[in-house]
Structure formats: C-alpha cells, structure tokens
Amino acid sequence: MYYFIVNPNSRRGRGESIWKKLEETLRTYGVDYQVFLTEKPGDARGFARTLTEGCRDSTIIVAVGGDGTVNEVLDGLCFCGSVTLGYVPAGSGNDLARSLKLPKNPVKCLKKILHPEHYKILDYGVLTYGEDEVFHRRFAVSAGIGMDGAVCHSLLNFKAKSRFLKLSAGKFTYLFAGVIQLIKAKPSKGYILLNGVRKVEFNHAYFISAHIHPYEGGGFKFAPDADSEDGQLSICIMNTRKKGNLIQVLLSALFGRKSLNKGARFYTCREALIHVEQPMAVHVDGESCFCQTDVQLRCIGKRLHMIV
Template identity: 50%
Template sequence: MDERKGPYAPMYYFIVNPSAGSGRGRRVWKAIACYMDLHNIEYEAVLTGSVGDARIAARELTEKKRQPGLLIVVGGSGTVNEVLDGAVLHGIFDLGYIPAGTGNDLSRCLHIPKRTIRCLKKQLYPRHFSMVDYGVLSLGSSEISHRRFMVSAGMGFDAAVCCAASASRLRGIMGRLGLGKLFCFLLGLCQAAGCRSSRGYILLDGVKKVEFNHILFISCHIQPSEGGGFVFAPRADGSDGRMNVCVVSHSSRKRLIPVMLQALTGRFKKHKGARMFECREVSIHTDAPLPVHVDGEFCGTQTDLRAECISRQIRMGI
C-alpha cells in the first residue's frame, strides 16, 4: 500500500518548463509522469509555454494556500526564479526542485541528485528537510519593483554575460555537450572587452559604506555559484540568513580574466580588485546605469539596487 495515500496524504503540484535545457525539460517530465502514474500518486501539473507562465501558475496555486501540498519545479534556475517570484507566500514555503536546465546552479549548490527518478524520490519521500534562504532585490531608487531570487542577483559584467547567454542559440547546444561553463567563460571574454565600469558605493546593513571608482560588477549571493558553476562566493551558505557580496572594481578590464578563471575552477580567492563582504542587506548605487540580473534573468539597467536576505523560509526535502 502506498504510504502517500490516506486522509493526510500531501498533494503534489508540478510546474514544468518543457523547453528548459533545449527540450530536456520535456524528457525529464515524461519520466516523472510515468513514475507518478505507475505508483498511483495523485498530482496536478502545469506545463508552461512562454516566459512568465510559471510565475502566473505559482501565484494561482499558492494564493489560496491549499494544504497539505508540495510545489515541485521541473526546469532550470530561471523557472525556479519565476515560481518563487510569483508564489504568494504564507510563511514557510514547501518547494521541490528537479533540475532540467543547462546551468543548474541551484541543484549544484543544494547537492540535488542528477538522476531524475532518484531526485523525484528525494522530493516525495524526504528523510529530512532543509530550510533555505532566499533574496529580495528592489530595483530603482524608489524601490517600486521587487524580484525574489534563490541563487544570486547583481549588476555589471556578470549581468551582461547573462543577457548575452540567454540571447545565444549556442547556449543549449553547448549545455547538452557538457560545455556550458566553457561557453560562459568564452562569452565572458567577449563581454570583458566592452564591459562598462562606474563609480559607486555599497551600504552594508545600513551602517558600513564602501566606495569604489571602477565597479565592473557586484553580485549578491544566497548560494556560492552562478552562471552555470562560476563560484564567486565560496563561503556563501544558503541557510545562514546572510548574503555574500562580491565586488570587482578595477580600471583594467584584464583583471576580469583571473577572476573568471578562479571562479571557474571553484578556487576564488582575494586578489587586487576583488573584495568580499557579508551582510543581511545591501544598498548599491552606481553613477552610470549598469545591466542587472536576477538568477541569470536580465532585468534591464539600473543605478540603484537593494538586496535583502530572507532567512530560512523555504522548506525543501533532501
């Protein structure tokens, strides 16, 4: 007899991006649906068709807070970002994740199994739960726009790379070949030549102000890596209620090359032009508008941002 049956059995809601990973999302979902049907486990599924659909589906599924239930995302980091951003949160948010994208930074940071069915079983029959942080990014000096994120958000060079990657047709092909990190590195080299810098400052927890003359990028991390495995914040812990902020500021764009190489190998260390900070919230100002990203999704250009860490409000079975 299935232990999931009975008056207190949880309901499983899937939000699936079939296009994630250049079609990998569809293949992963077929395997999941087959397992769920074979074991007579009740579930509902929403398959997205375009950008924004996952956000709408998450809002509709959570605004009335049906309980008990688990919302499981099948897709990449961008799909998870949409679901988190669209969900109506009523305290602790029960979230599951089965990776099907190209970068999969979140699954890497949370040590989620790569094999689909093994990963699904972790969601259905968790041995214990992990309470995970998420971030909120406020855009603009008036902070009229807000975006949640689970991995990282920032502005400058890394956002420009994210924008170029999302627009490239080669991203999915290189990802399927296992060359996603190499693709992002080469794309970063191309973007570095024309990378724009700006004067500006950061304000940590409303107390400590640090000024910079040549900001190339600022990234705020809940999790250690971004961009498909570039570890810019090796000390970041997604459950400690704090963010790690990486600031790279230097007059020479060539300084970006050793930064990328170190991040690519996971051995990011302090060196000239790169500084690390830890805080619960940070306000960022740049004199010139710089591109902004949230979990790898391009959000236009801004001069003012504020990022805040929301501590341990997402519950994930592992």
C-alpha cells in the same frame, strides 16, 4: 497531492523529455499529481501564485526546469500556509541543484521528493529596483549588477548556446559569453551601503554580485563562503583598474577557489544598497532586470522549505 510546474523548453527542450520520464515514474507509483506546463516567461510565477494565494493548507510544489524556473516559482509563492518546494533540475546552469547536491539523475531526484528524508529551511533574497514604478524580485541563488548581469542578458539571445548545451557544456557556455562581455565591459564609479551603516566606494567596478548560494553562471563559485542558512548575503565586488585582473577572478571562480586578486572584495550583510553612475545590466538567478543605476538587496532568512 503534488503540483509540478514544468518548463518543457528548458535547455532547448530537455525539460520536456525529462518530464516524460518523471510522469512515467509518477504513474508507476500511483502518485496523485497535477502538472502545469509553462509556455512563456512569467507562467511559472503565475502558476505558483495561483496555487498558494490565500491557501492555508500544506502545499508541495515541484519545479522542473532550470534556475530561472525556480526563480519564477519562488517569486510567485504566497507564504500563507505551509509551502514545501521540490526541485528537479533540467536547465543549463543548475546552480541551485549544485549547491544543494541534488542528484543529476532526474528520476532519482523525483524519488527523493516522493520519499523525503531531508529538508532544509533556506534563505532567499529580494532585489528592489525602479524609480517611477518599483519592482521587487526574489532570488534563490544570486543577483548581480554589471558584467555578470550582462552575461545573463546576452545568453537570453545567444544563438550558439544550443550547440554548447548539446555537448553538456553549460559552464563553458557562460565562460564563452563571459569572455565576450569581458571585452565589452566598462567599469563604473559608485558605492555600496552595507546594512545601512557601512559605505564602500569604488571607482572601477565591473560587477557586484549578491549570493545566497556559492555558485552562479553554471558552476562559477564567486562566493565560496556563502551559506544559504545564515540569514546573510555574501557580496562579491570586482573593482580594479586593470581589466586583465578579471581573468584571474573568472579562473578562480571556475575552479571553485576564492580569488586572492586585490580587486576582488568580499562582504557579508543582511541588506545592501548599490549605486553606480552608469546604468549596468542587472539579473536575478540569470533572469533579466534590465539596466539600472540603483538597486537594493536584502536577505529573507530561513523562509524557504525545501526537500533535499
């Protein structure tokens, strides 16, 4: 039995049309399946929890949607039994699919899931935030605080986004939103504590991102050295007095190169604690975690079993 968790509204309704094609293929092959269609944020998380909570049997869950859909599914999984995750990308960013080199054609992607030849056991991350009430959010691709979080927040209500998506310009949607947030961005003082022992202070941090996979924002390679199977987070800190230096960082990430800008610092660690003096936007896989001053991040190594 295959369980499909589908976001029909991903990429302004593209998820629904993709699911119809997938369903035709499933019926043609006579596959035993059950589908759960999301209607609002949080549904995918709830479906994943219902399917796996207390379950000791082997379960195959296939997410159909964008990185946000995968994020919710991952966040809802209970690893009681053997859980295998499949993914058919149908979003605007699809950074996880890009990193895993999944087929762009959804039917080809489905066929790889139905007739798997390769699996990977991947890391995932956990972000913790909150004071009066503490929240834990898993992430499959990346999490961040600062300008990249602000970009993700703005895209949730970005009215022009649908026009870009119709042109298949997901990366440039993020670039356009990034330019807007670059103009608005203000740096903050603070520090990051790596593995509980190494403290790195900064005075002009615009963003700090933590990566399981190299990409975020629809193909921006902020962490070229990130390895999803090494049990480590790849950290990128953009700390500079000159806001103009951010342009070089964005362009380097856009073209998949590691920034040589002096303001860009890179670290690897199993866990990190970040403190900023001014509240800054936080995201996990592009999903909002509001504005925070303190967050904790850690890598859970070799836990997520995926069909690739």
